[in-house]
Amino acid sequence: MKRVADRISVFVAGARLPTGIINGCASGSYSNLACLSPKGAVRLGRLIQSNPEKALQQQAHIFEVFDKAIAPIRGRYADCALDKTLVTAGAWGPMTSDVRWPLSRVPQDEVERIKRIFNEELPFLFS
DSSP states (O other), X not given: OTTTTTTSOOEEEGGGHHHHHHTTOOSEEEOHHHHXXXXXXXXXXXXXXXXXXXXXXXHHHHHHHHHHHHTTTTTTSOHHHHHHHHHHHHTSSSOOSXXXXXXXXXXXXXHHHHHHHHHHHOGGGTO
């Protein structure tokens, strides 16, 4: 992407933004991270500029925690249900994990499990 980065905008997953920005091939992100914590996503964006090495460390940790939290339900729900689950788990707005029929919502016990994992293991996104 570096060869064309000056001519196009490349958007990557939010948790991959540090790598994309630091390597000069991302312009911005669409972000599951922002679904979970808009303030945390902004904080990570600023960290990329001020401390790229730490941003890459946080990126690696975010990947690990997302995998731990989401892996048990991955593939069982639509992307929009997972996004709404992240918003609900992040508890930053008045949202539920409800989705429209014929899609299935992520059950509340799973939302609570995911919320617990993110709060315990990614406190820098919520502080």
